[in-house]
Amino acid sequence: MTDIFVFGTLRHLPLLEIVLGRSWEGTPQEAVLLDHRCLCVANEIYPALRNEVGATAKGLLLANLTATEIERLNFYEGPFDYALTSASVRVGDEIKTAQVYKPQSPLQVIDVEWSLNDWAQAHSSVTEIAAKDVMAMFGRQSLEQLGRRMEAIRARASSALRAGNSSSTAGDPRFLPGQGDVEIVQRTTPHAGFFTVEEVALRHRTFDGGLSPAIHREAFVAVDVVTVLPFDPVRNRVLLVEQFRVGPLVRGDTNPWSLEAVAGRIDAGETPEEAAFREAREEANLDIRKLVPLSPCYTTPGAVTEYLYPFIGITDLPDGCAGLGGAQDEGEDIRAHLIEMDEFRAFISNGVLENSPLILSGLWLLLNHQQLTSIP
The missing domain is CATH 3.90.79.10 (Nucleoside Triphosphate Pyrophosphohydrolase)
Incomplete structure (x- = not known):
């Protein structure tokens, strides 16, 4: 089995679970990557590693991953031009060899420590939305196809976050939906290019208080x-x-x-x-x-x-x-x-x-x- 050390945003458990496609049982094993620092990347919300003798970078050691879970990690990291390479990590008092994702091309790293807490407060929600869109394409699109869509995926995630934060205005006469007023029966994505088409089967609350029969609709997914x-x-x-x-x-x-x-x-x-x-x-x-x-x-x-x-x-x-x-x-x-x-x-x-x-x-x-x- 390959042990993979993840740092940066994948230390955020909800994001890691989206990428792996399952809930994590218990707490992931904390570890540090030896002779590296985790630093900010200019104009980006994710970090990068820089070699530095004697330094350490915090992360998680993922052991006993299935082949499919490793493929899912590779799929998620691939569009960022990251690939696995061997490195030494310390777990408690033990030194182990693990695989870690490093960029294949140089990144413009700045000498500022990257903070998981700061990132989580500002960017975790939009990153999780984008990750769900990315992983929905696992097994359906190549890394090259996914890479061409990443900007649109991230913009779409920002749009969805703004939509989710919207609220009713005083005097709005529309029906105010609550839990159970819209039931999603099935949701699929038959096309995902620069734009996306989603098919949805749903039931919704009717004005007489009942629920509509299942209806099928298609939506052209654009960004704000x-x-x-x-x-x-x-x-x-x-x-x-x-x-x-x-x-x-x-x-x-x-x-x-x-x-x-x-x-x-x-x-x-x-x-x-x-x-x-x-x-x-x-x-x-x-x-x-x-x-x-x-x-x-x-x-x-x-x-x-x-x-x-x-x-x-x-x-x-x-x-x-x-x-x-x-x-x-x-x-x-x-x-x-x-x-x-x-x-x-x-x-x-x-x-x-x-x-x-x-x-x-x-x-x-x-x-x-x-x-x-x-x-x-």
């Missing part, structure tokens, strides 16, 4: 997104971006180029506001001075999980600022347009705009733009 409509309150103009969209193309639209607000997904670890500032720079080369938040909403709740955080972005839009933009590594090809408010009003009235988030933000702006003129 932001839109930013850049507005210059001094020059009284907005900036729109134009880009090719596959949705209109597949529908059969004769013109799949779309006029939109600046938009993009909220990456893992980002707030909606941080994503809004980033997207404005990437897509339109704009520095937003102030964000005015509008009401967040589902874009297509009947079949799509996407949740939208719309903003009006107060900025300067001088002549000549509309150019080309977009993140080339994401395949974006974007052209910006400066639009005067009278023309923008006509675009909405005449049906030139076919993008619902832009129309909703635009209607709000047309009603309220005068009160924004005092924003510095």
Whole structure:
């Protein structure tokens, strides 16, 4: 049997159980890795090991793992470019040889001790959600396929965490569900690429107090997104971006180029506001001075999980600022347009705009733009 020493996030028992696919009986055996330190990685929430004579790194020694459990560990660690290598660990007063996951490529390690407690308080919930998505692909996708999906998986986990932390607003007339009001009979994932499709069989509470018969639904799983409509309150103009969209193309639209607000997904670890500032720079080369938040909403709740955080972005839009933009590594090809408010009003009235988030933000702006003129 191979003994595996795990450090960092896998010391967190709920995460370890998700990865192994079983509950851990008792308490895992604590151990230390000799001649190593567990340090923070720049711009990441997970740690890395650095060789240092005389130092030790805390961890757990996993003994008597089954072949399948080792394969599951390899599957989870693989997308992070980690592989097993031999190392010496101390358990009590005994020195043993075990396998430990180390990166195959150098990581930018900083000289700060990584803290399990700090990580658990800030990041354990979102990591556990992401791990469930990752391990659902065990035996169904290759490590290469999983690696291509990791950013989307982590962003999706952040979206799910925000959704789980939502609460009802005062005066909300909707039905308030409790335990047993939604029964998941079966849940499967027939497709998992950059986006995911989930099939679910469920029963839910009906308005007459009963339960519905089992119904089958499919959902397109996307991540939370932001839109930013850049507005210059001094020059009284907005900036729109134009880009090719596959949705209109597949529908059969004769013109799949779309006029939109600046938009993009909220990456893992980002707030909606941080994503809004980033997207404005990437897509339109704009520095937003102030964000005015509008009401967040589902874009297509009947079949799509996407949740939208719309903003009006107060900025300067001088002549000549509309150019080309977009993140080339994401395949974006974007052209910006400066639009005067009278023309923008006509675009909405005449049906030139076919993008619902832009129309909703635009209607709000047309009603309220005068009160924004005092924003510095």
